[in-house]
Amino acid sequence: MANRSKTSMRIGVSTVCIACALAGVVQGGNLTIPDIQYTESPDGASPYNGKVVDCSGGIVVAKVAGGRPRLFLQDPNALDGWGAIQVKGWASDAFASVAVGDWVEMQQVFVEEYRGTTFLQYWDENSDGSRPILRVVSSGHRLPRALVVDVNEIEAPEYLPLEDAWLVANHRAERLESMLLQIRDVGVVERDLGKAQDNYELQSFREPNDTGARCWASDYSNQDRQKPDLYVPEIEAGRRLRAVTGVLEQYTNLGEGFDYYQLLTLSEKSLVGLCSADLDQDGDADLWDYKLFTEQLLVPSLPPVGDLNHDGKVDSTDLDLFNAAWQQADVNGDGIVDGDDLDI
Incomplete structure (x- = not known):
């Protein structure tokens, strides 16, 4: 284990993972986000996990505040997956000078798998003494259009009573991790799910009998959610929505019985209700x-x-x-x- 004194970010960190202490530096030019994210490993881990890399970065599609703020970077040229990654800051003001729509690149940044998600760690100092560098290359970029996916592409976990666990059956959604996605024609089936009981289940109302046409979502990163509420007002059991947009995150903690993907909504605009002229509530007004x-x-x-x-x-x-x-x-x-x- 290693100890670090966080100076410029004024954050004390007492422990880091063993992989960090053994970090290697990847030689060569900048890696793209797909370079870092693409994997054939069954556990979804990046081949650069535990390495210090330079990353050509992408457009900031979301910015989440907090004690450990995060950026979601997306490469607009990666249209079919593996195109986004999260950057975790280690001070609440770590990304004060960064805005949604900025193109951000990073040098000497540590890649770490944590709870099923790949992160670029923007802390004060790596274990090898190098310091990560974040640079805003340009601003005012139009955000990539949300990739429209079927609900079953980010399939909800199943409850396994013998294990007392909620586990996703497969990890085909791994390629969509941290990307801006949109699902359509879904209804709110159930709330109070997941590790923090802040997840809700969405079911395709066009495929009501398809148990695979379900996914989990959460409003914990929604900037318009009123605290201490867990959900925005639109999330009520039985409510139908034309579209839900958000960024995809995986949460894995097998020790507590969880492994699932969740679509994180970002604002009130993330949820589009049915048109009031849609009297039969089938998703279309016709x-x-x-x-x-x-x-x-x-x-x-x-x-x-x-x-x-x-x-x-x-x-x-x-x-x-x-x-x-x-x-x-x-x-x-x-x-x-x-x-x-x-x-x-």
Whole structure:
């Protein structure tokens, strides 16, 4: 074990992992994020785990405050996976001069696997005496578009009663670790899951009978979450969402019975609810919804799903609200509210 005196960051660290004490320096040019992240190891560990490297970096797609603040860097050229990585700071103000949209590169940074996630450690000093360097190369970059994935690509863990553990069946989501992702057409099934009981389970409402079409998410990194609440207000059992966007993190602690992936939402914009004109709540606003509204406008019936202003009747006021909601959500103007509007 090793002791370090943290001077410029004013943080004391009493212990570090053995791998850090044995750290080697990788010779050669800058590594890309995919160079560091790509692995064929069953445990998902980076081949550079325990090494000091130079990294050409990527765009800051998320910045999470705290005593151990974090940056999520993503390489916009890595479209199919292995394209993002987390940087952990060891002082609350470590990234005060960094903004979302900056391109950040790093030199002499230690790569470490911790709780299933690959980190670049931005502390004061490595065990070999070198100091990590973080540099903002340029600013104002447009963020990479969130990669749209099926829910089953970041499949939820299964509860194994004999082990009293929540474990993911496979790690095919490893290539998506720390990347900006989006899932669509999901409903909130259950809350109070996971190590901190702050996870919730999302199920595809287009595949309600597919037990694999589920994933876990969390709002603990959501800047609009009101503390001490664990969730943003949209997260209620039974609520359907057109889209959920976030960065993917793995949490592994087999000693406590956990190994799962979680989609971390970042702000209130991370969650897109159903269009209020989507009366049948199938994720689209289309002619079926218009037919349903017209029927209720002409012949009152229960439940009055067309009563958008909740005054107990379906009338011309609701028609105005129905049309306004449809037009606002139909971003591409093709007359239908669907996934294509989320792509713009």
